[in-house]
Amino acid sequence: MLVPLSILFETTFSYLGLTSNHYRSKTGNFSNEMKQVGKDYSKFTEVEQYDARHSDFRDLEKESDTVLDSLDSSFGVDQ
DSSP states (O other): OOOOHHHHHHHHHHHTTOOGGGGBOTTSSBOOTTSOOSOOTTSHHHHHHHHHHHTTTOOHHHHHHHHHHHHHHHTTOOO
16 A cells, blocks of 8 residues: 555654654745755855855864874775
């Protein structure tokens, strides 16, 4: 037997003690999680602005190097 997804979701939400309104957009439909909202960090200008704002309190280059060094050692890459 096939059950419509809307019924499946309603049942799951009810079981979890939630209402489907937690997961619905203002139009009453389920939201599109693939739609970009907020900052679009796939745009180079957004990334530049982010880096400029965070450079006051973060050392992004050092953080990146630390992560890369950690990955290198995890995979046995000698420097």
